[in-house]
Amino acid sequence: MTPIPLDLGLLFAAVLFLLGALGVLVRRNIIFMLLSLEVMFNAAGLAFIVAGSRWGQPDGQVMFFFILTMAAAEVSVGLALVLRLRHLLGTLDVDAAATMRE
């Protein structure tokens, strides 16, 4: 649609990615960590889209599709693990999972 500066798009993706990374590092609730992972996946896909738009090729969107697939598979297994963690330990604290192995 509209041409935008390439550095602006990449910077936007980088800021989103770092926000997600900060969320993973800071939060102790496992649901928020998974959410932050989603933000990071999304930012990586955004960088691919911006790069694909630079050359007008569909490859960026194809890579976004693969990232989307991986995020969907990751989140389904991750949320099943969250339910299990809550079931076994009664908390969503990731530090509590350190004792899972006994």
Next chain:
Amino acid sequence: MTVILYIAMGIALLTTVIALTRLNAIHALLYLITSLLAIAVVFFLLGAHFAAALEVIIYAGAIMVLFVFTVMMLNLGPPAIEQERRWFVPGMWAGPGIFLLMLLGEIIYLVYNLRGIETSGTGGSPSEVGVSLYTTYLLGIEISSMLLLAGVVGAYHLGRRAILPVAEEPTRPLLLTEGRKS
């Protein structure tokens, strides 16, 4: 058009910050859905129409709904918010925040070299993406379908026991394989 793009980018960044600083998980999810929709607008304006549709349908529609259902099943109450408030203190995020800001500075410096280059405004039409997916990237499609199948099987196996009542649980933690007995 450019103004719409900047507004969408601002909304995306702002709602992501708000989402990741919420104490209540449902509030965070709603803000994140807003952020994903704003990013879909950015995709559309970049010319990636297929990716914009996928972002709305799969990210905001499927993945976030999965999160919402999980949070509903976990049945978190006010105690969880109290616990979050105790965890979310400035000492917790100051250190990582400073180092990530330094990384952001480096990225800004590196991206600055790209100044003056513009995107083309088109990222391939949906039909081009489809043709590329099913010719050049055919193997990737097969692999991602297997990944999704593994995700389905894994989620079913891991999540099955969690929704049953915990009447006769053994004292030690369950092994993952014990779900088959019931």
